[in-house]
Amino acid sequence: MPDVVDAENDKFYRLVGSKVRSARIAAGVSQTLLAAQVGLTRSSITNIEAARQRVPLYHFVLISRALNKEISELLPENPKPDDSRVSPAIEEKLADSPATTIDFVRGAVARLRDESEVEKR
Amino acid sequence: MGIASGHERDRARDEARDEARRIIWDYKVATPPVRIEELAEAHGAQIARHRFEGPESGFALRDGNRWIIGVNVQTSRRRQRFTIAHELGHLLLHKGRPLTVDQAVLRVDMRNDVSSMATDIQEIQANTFAAALLMPEEIVLDFATTLVRRDNTITRDDLIAKLARTFDVSVEAMSYRLINLGILTA
Numbered sequence: 001m002p003d004v005v006d007a008e009n010d011k012f013y014r015l016v017g018s019k020v021r022s023a024r025i026a027a028g029v030s031q032t033l034l035a036a037q038v039g040l041t042r043s044s045i046t047n048i049e050a051a052r053q054r055v056p057l058y059h060f061v062l063i064s065r066a067l068n069k070e071i072s073e074l075l076p077e078n079p080k081p082d083d084s085r086v087s088p089a090i091e092e093k094l095a096d097s098p099a100t101t102i103d104f105v106r107g108a109v110a111r112l113r114d115e116s117e118v119e120k121r
Numbered sequence: 122m123g124i125a126s127g128h129e130r131d132r133a134r135d136e137a138r139d140e141a142r143r144i145i146w147d148y149k150v151a152t153p154p155v156r157i158e159e160l161a162e163a164h165g166a167q168i169a170r171h172r173f174e175g176p177e178s179g180f181a182l183r184d185g186n187r188w189i190i191g192v193n194v195q196t197s198r199r200r201q202r203f204t205i206a207h208e209l210g211h212l213l214l215h216k217g218r219p220l221t222v223d224q225a226v227l228r229v230d231m232r233n234d235v236s237s238m239a240t241d242i243q244e245i246q247a248n249t250f251a252a253a254l255l256m257p258e259e260i261v262l263d264f265a266t267t268l269v270r271r272d273n274t275i276t277r278d279d280l281i282a283k284l285a286r287t288f289d290v291s292v293e294a295m296s297y298r299l300i301n302l303g304i305l306t307a
Contacts, residue, residue: 008163090184093220100175101222105182108171108191 014051015076016060021049023067023074038062130245137246140213141253153264154289155255157202161190161209168205170194179204180222181211188212196225199291203251210250215243223247256288256298264288265304277305 024034024045031045038059040048047053048063055063064071086094086109094102144150148160158168166188173193178200180191190208192201204223211221221243264287268280285295299305 086182087184090182090219097222100173101177101180104171104173104175104177104193105180105191105220105222107173108169108180109182109189111171112167112169112189 010051012076013054016055016074017049017051019074019076020055020063020067023069024049027067029067034063034066037066129242133242133246134249137210137214137249138253140210141250141257144254145257150257151260153256153260153287154202155257157205157209157255160254161205164188164209164213166190166209166212168192170201176224176226178223178225179208180220181208181215181218183212183216183219193225197291199285199289199294202289203255203291203294206251206254207247209254210247211243214246214250218243221247252294252298252301255290256295258302261288261298261302262304265299281305 024031029037031049032042035042035045039062040059044053048055048059060074061071064074067074086106094105097105144160148163150160161168165186167190169189169191171191171193172195174195175193178193178196180189182189182191190205190212192204192208194201196204207223208221211218215221223244261284264284265280268275268283281292281296281299284299285292288295290298296305300307
């Protein structure tokens with residue numbers, strides 16, 4: 001896997017880990033107790049919170065239940081908004097450009113929209 | 122005057138080179154070819170490819186928090202890589218500009234007024250940035266040295282072509298880089 005994609009992946013689990021940690025602390029639950037509730041060792045919980053270990057999906061669900069949280073509350077925000085329209089400020093800036101430039105920029109941005117629609121399907 | 126002073130140009134180049142070095146360091150770029158698309162995406166840029174029959178080679182668009190790099194895919198893949206690096210340079214170095222559109226051939230006739238001076242400097246910076254990022258000095262030196270050691274009768278054209286292939290850049294871009302790094306004479 002390419003490094004940068006891995007970096008995104010790592011970042012995702014770091015965010016999940018820190019969300020689990022703060023939810024656990026807010027709920028007043030120790031790592032030992034949470035571990036017992038979800039059938040993991042305390043060191044697994046430590047590792048998940050520190051993102052040294054990627055939490056398995058099944059355990060993630062159990063953790064969210066044990067902490068009385070919705071799964072979505074323990075996930076990072078969707079990192080990429082799929083809005084592919086260009087703002088009026090940019091349109092205004094484009095208006096002064098040569099016709100080919102306007103076509104090129106609009107065409108490229110439109111392709112971005114097509115791609116994100118394909119991904120959604 | 123439409124021509125920036127030599128001192129201004131040097132300072133602009135240094136700034137662009139420093140930015141490229143920071144990325145090479147941050148992302149531990151060590152083996153060519155540099156994965157330029159991933160680096161651009163890691164900085165939050167989306168890459169929009171568009172086949173377009175016009176003089177435009179690419180653009181850098183900053184729309185609120187969104188960064189979009191447009192690439193005209195009518196040119197060779199190696200040139201497209203350079204365009205992506207060039208546009209990333211605009212996005213990282215020229216924060217005040219919401220939109221920069223680049224042409225494959227600069228319109229020389231439009232470049233003799235005062236406002237074109239700033240544009241000239243920004244183009245120099247984006248090009249310097251792209252060259253320094255796609256062809257990092259130490260790595261190019263390392264590969265060039267190895268090639269020459271392995272075959273000390275290697276021709277100039279052969280050296281350029283081999284390095285261009287290794288770094289996945291155009292022969293043209295590599296030969297400029299080698300001259301600028303003092304590996305080849307102009």
